[in-house]
Amino acid sequence: MAAAALIERHRLTxxxxxxxxxxxxxxxQFVLVGAGEAFTYMGxxxxxxxxxxxxxxxMSTGLFLSTCAIGFFFSTLLVTIIDKITGHGPRSHGGWLADNLD
Structure with a gap:
């Protein structure tokens, strides 16, 4: 989160x-998240x-990987629902998840 905050501050200025x-x-950010996920999954x-x-x-290995996949699908579903509720169309500029970050 600290790396994301520093990059966002740099982006805004x-x-x-x-x-x-x-x-x-x-x-x-991607290196830190990827390393964290790799260590967590391997552990x-x-x-x-x-x-x-x-x-x-x-069975336990399959269930572990299935719960990871379900979590990824749920994340995608959540982003889609938020975009539909807060925006007006698939590429709206008025929603929370607009194409333009500024």
């Missing part, structure tokens, strides 16, 4: 001066493979 920003400013999968009974190892 740069956009008022007409500076074009690059997508590479998002790299620190959970290792826990399931070591601690589950012999007949439940495959």
């Amino acid at each position: 740069s956009s008022t001066h007409g500076v074009v920003l690059t997508v590479f400013l998002l790299m620190p 959970q999968l290792d826990f399931f493979l070591r601690e589950c009974p012999k007949g439940m190892k495959t």
Whole structure:
């Protein structure tokens, strides 16, 4: 969150001066989130493979990955619902999730 706050502060001050920003400013955030998810997923999968009974190892690993997938689908559904409620159409500029961040 601190990396996102610093990048957003830089984006807001740069956009008022007409500076074009690059997508590479998002790299620190994606690296931190990706590393966190990798360590979390590996730790959970290792826990399931070591601690589950012999007949439940495959089932627990499958359930873990299924809950991750359901969470991703729920996140997409939530963004779609918020866009439909707050905006007026798929590419509206009046909703919370507008195309233009400024």
